[in-house]
Amino acid sequence: MAMWIQAQQLQGDALHQMQALYGQHFPIEVRHYLAQWIENQLWDSVELENPGEEVKAKRLLDSLVAELQKKAQVQGGEDGFLLKIKLGHYANQFKSTYDRCPLELVRCIRHILQSEKRLVQDATNASCGTEGQSMDTLSQRHQQINQAFEELRLATQETENELRKIQHSQEYFIIQYQENLRIQAQITSLASLPAAERTQREPALQSKRATVETWLAREASTLQKYRLVNTFLFHLSYFILVTLAYIIISILCLGLSEQHQKTLALLRKQQTLILDEELIQWKRRQQLAGNGGPHEGGLDVLQSWCEKLADLIWQNRQQIRRCEHLTQQLPLPGPMEELLGKLNADITDIISALVTSTFIIEKQPPQVLKTQTKFAATVRLLVGGKLNVHMNPPQVKAIIVSEQQAKALLKNESTHSESSGEILNNNCVMEYHQATGTLSAHFRNMSLKRIKRSDRRGAESVTEEKFTVLFESQFSVGGNELVFHVKTLSLPVVVIVHGSQDNNATATVLWDNAFAEPGYFGLCKQHQAQDMLLSKPNGTFLLRFSDSEIGGITIAWVAENPNKSGCRFNYMCFINVFGLLNANTNQLHYC
Numbered sequence: 001m002a003m004w005i006q007a008q009q010l011q012g013d014a015l016h017q018m019q020a021l022y023g024q025h026f027p028i029e030v031r032h033y034l035a036q037w038i039e040n041q042l043w044d045s046v047e048l049e050n051p052g053e054e055v056k057a058k059r060l061l062d063s064l065v066a067e068l069q070k071k072a073q074v075q076g077g078e079d080g081f082l083l084k085i086k087l088g089h090y091a092n093q094f095k096s097t098y099d100r101c102p103l104e105l106v107r108c109i110r111h112i113l114q115s116e117k118r119l120v121q122d123a124t125n126a127s128c129g130t131e132g133q134s135m136d137t138l139s140q141r142h143q144q145i146n147q148a149f150e151e152l153r154l155a156t157q158e159t160e161n162e163l164r165k166i167q168h169s170q171e172y173f174i175i176q177y178q179e180n181l182r183i184q185a186q187i188t189s190l191a192s193l194p195a196a197e198r199t200q201r202e203p204a205l206q207s208k209r210a211t212v213e214t215w216l217a218r219e220a221s222t223l224q225k226y227r228l229v230n231t232f233l234f235h236l237s238y239f240i241l242v243t244l245a246y247i248i249i250s251i252l253c254l255g256l257s258e259q260h261q262k263t264l265a266l267l268r269k270q271q272t273l274i275l276d277e278e279l280i281q282w283k284r285r286q287q288l289a290g291n292g293g294p295h296e297g298g299l300d301v302l303q304s305w306c307e308k309l310a311d312l313i314w315q316n317r318q319q320i321r322r323c324e325h326l327t328q329q330l331p332l333p334g335p336m337e338e339l340l341g342k343l344n345a346d347i348t349d350i351i352s353a354l355v356t357s358t359f360i361i362e363k364q365p366p367q368v369l370k371t372q373t374k375f376a377a378t379v380r381l382l383v384g385g386k387l388n389v390h391m392n393p394p395q396v397k398a399i400i401v402s403e404q405q406a407k408a409l410l411k412n413e414s415t416h417s418e419s420s421g422e423i424l425n426n427n428c429v430m431e432y433h434q435a436t437g438t439l440s441a442h443f444r445n446m447s448l449k450r451i452k453r454s455d456r457r458g459a460e461s462v463t464e465e466k467f468t469v470l471f472e473s474q475f476s477v478g479g480n481e482l483v484f485h486v487k488t489l490s491l492p493v494v495v496i497v498h499g500s501q502d503n504n505a506t507a508t509v510l511w512d513n514a515f516a517e518p519g520y521f522g523l524c525k526q527h528q529a530q531d532m533l534l535s536k537p538n539g540t541f542l543l544r545f546s547d548s549e550i551g552g553i554t555i556a557w558v559a560e561n562p563n564k565s566g567c568r569f570n571y572m573c574f575i576n577v578f579g580l581l582n583a584n585t586n587q588l589h590y591c
Contacts (some may be wrong), residue, residue, distance in 0.1 A: 003113070006120045014119045021112045025435040030068065030090055031112070037067050038109065046106045049363075049376050049444050057102035065091045065106070108435030115300060144446065145278075145305060148270050152312050155263045156319075161317050162256050170326055180212045256323060257339050263316055264346055267309070271350060274305050275357045283360070287491055290367055291513045299362065303438070306358050307386040313354065314387070314478075317347045337580035338369035352484060355475060358382035359486040362440060365469050367509040369448055369493045369501060377443045379471045379488065384439025387477050396441040396473040398426040402454055403466045406489055420467060421451040421495070430473070438517070441473075451495045463504035466492040466512065478479065523547070529556045 010018050022028035031038065041060060047053045096103040141493035164201050187205050190198045279302060289295055324340045363378035379396055381389060399419040403411070428441040453465060469490040476483050494505035524532075524544040533540055538558050546552030 003039055003116055003120065004031065006124075007116045010119060010123055014123050018116060018119055021115055026108050026112060027090055027477075029086065033071050033087065034064070034067055035066075039113070043106055043110045043113065045218060048103055048107055048110075050325075050441055051444065054102055057106045061094065061098050061102045061105050065095050069095070085427065104433065104435065107433060111300075111436040114298065118298070118300070142301075145270070145273065148266070148273075149305075149308050149312075152266055152270065154265065155259070155266065156312055156315050159256060159259050159263060159316070159319055162259065163322060165363065166256065167326060170329065173331070174213060176589070178213050180209065182542070183209045183212070185349070231460070257343060259321075260316060260320060260343055264343065264350065267316070267350055271309055271354060274302070275353070278302060278305070279357065279360070283364075287513050290491060291363070291510055299360075299380065303382045306354065306382040307437075308384040309354055310351070310386040313347060317344070317351065320344050320347060326490050346481065351477070351482070354383060354476065355484045356486050359471075359473070360487050361471065361490055364491050365446070365493060367493050368505045369467075369495050369514075370502075371448045371451060371495065371497050374445055374447050376446065377469065377471075377490070378440055379430075379443075380438060380440040381475070381486075384430065384475075385432060385437045387475075389475050389477065390430065390439050392476050392480075393429050393431070394473045394475050395427060395429050395444075396471055398423055398428075398443060398446065398469055400448065400467050400473050400495075401470050402495075402523070403468070404454070406470070408470045408488070409470070409487065420453075422449040423447070423469075424449050429539055448495065453495075461504060463494055463496065463501050464508050465494065466508065467495055468492055492529070525583055526556075527552075529554075533558050 019028070022156065023032065025030055033373055035480040041063075043060070046056050046060070056279060067085050072084045072091065075087070077079070094105070112498060160398055161289035183205055187202065187209065190202055190205070193201070271591050282297065282302060284296065285293070285295075320340060322341050327337065327340065359379065361377065362380040363376065365377040366375050369375065377398070384390055399460070400419070400421040400423055402420045403419065405420065424447045425443070425445045428443050430439050430441040432439045451467070453462065470487060471490070472485070472487040474483060474485050492509065494508050496502060496505050524542070525547055529542050529544055536558055541555055541557035544556070546554045
């Protein structure tokens with residue numbers, strides 16, 4: 001109940017976001033009248049990925065329906081009569097909607113409660129001023145993103161208004177053009193009529209023709225803004241005026257295209273900020289969570305940003321296509337066709353990057369993977385609902401690949417995904433959850449049947465060999481107008497066949513999670529250290545784990561060679577580092 005009381009005090013954009021959580025799938029009246037009961041239930045105890053939990057979810061559904069019916073029965077009075085009917089209707093609606101899929105009800109309510117909690121916490125932090133420096137930075141970054149979206153919305157609306165004006169002008173011009181052709185044909189046909197009849201009908205036709213040509217001349221006068229014509233052009237023939245009208249529309253379309261170029265630049269900047277910074281940071285937090293770090297957080301905010309991007313990109317793409325259609329109706333030689341073609345290609349590249357980058361792994365498979373053991377994973381498309389991908393539900397396939405194959409895929413050196421093992425139950429259809437607006441595929445019963453290992457060298461152990469689970473699919477957007485082949489790689493996994501290998505495999509995973517981020521170098525060989533220091537000035541040093549002494553740390557640095565020209569590399573290895581921490585200098589040795 002306390003959460004709902006706080007939620008009702010939200011204001012502005014937070015209040016609108018809270019209201020948007022509710023709808024036909026879960027009416028806000030149910031949340032209001034059953035607030036205490038809803039908040040007292042253990043919704044988080046239900047494992048949504050486990051079909052065996054449907055029994056528990058069914059009990060929660062039946063309890064919810066019973067509570068609604070009970071609440072309806074106690075309503076009295078004139079106002080209570082309408083509420084009684086409404087609550088009874090909601091009880092029947094829940095029963096018919098979720099009876100066959102009670103887990104969806106749990107998913108819906110969990111999403112609502114988590115979103116409410118986040119909105120209330122954000123509002124509380126903002127009002128009390130208890131946010132730390134990191135929270136202030138986060139709020140400022142989110143505010144900048146939202147301001148950029150508002151700027152993009154206004155720019156898109158401006159180009160939409162300009163496009164409508166051009167379309168209206170062109171349609172009116174075509175009507176006038178056809179009318180003038182009809183009048184011209186009638187005037188020509190007067191020559192075959194008797195003189196008396198011709199004299200009677202010709203003035204009216206000439207008057208109509210003059211009206212049309214006056215309009216064309218008036219439109220031509222707008223060209224003076226572009227310094228393309230002089231006053232004497234207003235007295236030219238009808239055919240020249242027609243050409244001028246064509247040019248007017250072409251100039252307007254050219255100006256519109258220039259506006260679209262600016263909008264596309266803003267879209268690229270915003271998309272880079274969201275995909276290359278915010279989404280990458282979320283993935284990094286997800287990776288560190290595998291080492292026991294804090295939870296990476298939900299995807300609701302990221303999805304809302306990605307959906308706004310998708311909406312704006314698609315609107316601009318439709319505008320560009322409409323502009324292409326207008327120029328095809330009135331073709332003129334010039335740069336328009338080439339410019340619009342480039343804009344269309346650019347906007348398609350932008351939407352392609354958005355779709356392929358927002359196909360992510362929401363729930364990672366276990367990073368220590370034992371053969372013949374069931375495991376689960378969840379993939380999600382953050383823009384699936386906005387682009388209506390769910391209208392043609394795509395199928396996702398999971399295969400396991402080696403580290404070398406994964407590197408080749410990341411470098412686009414390999415388009416064919418060859419498996420390094422066999423995963424059972426590795427196909428899943430993506431489902432759209434209307435209550436949460438998410439499009440995802442839940443792999444619940446995958447199992448690694450066999451693994452194909454690479455040739456190992458020296459003392460390399462099987463628990464040091466890394467693999468990854470590759471998820472791939474194909475999405476159709478805009479009624480099969482655009483088709484995207486998407487792939488995403490899981491965090492590195494180590495495959496084991498016996499429980500005794502678990503500790504060593506976990507060590508490999510922990511190391512990779514900690515040092516896999518660009519800028520970190522896990523293990524550095526001596527020749528690699530020398531190569532990195534080769535171009536550095538004197539005094540530059542590098543600290544690395546020794547590859548010859550167990551537990552040793554080697555320092556390499558660059559210094560002048562007193563005997564010869566150039567520089568020399570110096571190496572010093574410290575053994576028993578923990579002893580150094582105790583300041584025991586007797587345990588210091590040189591390698």
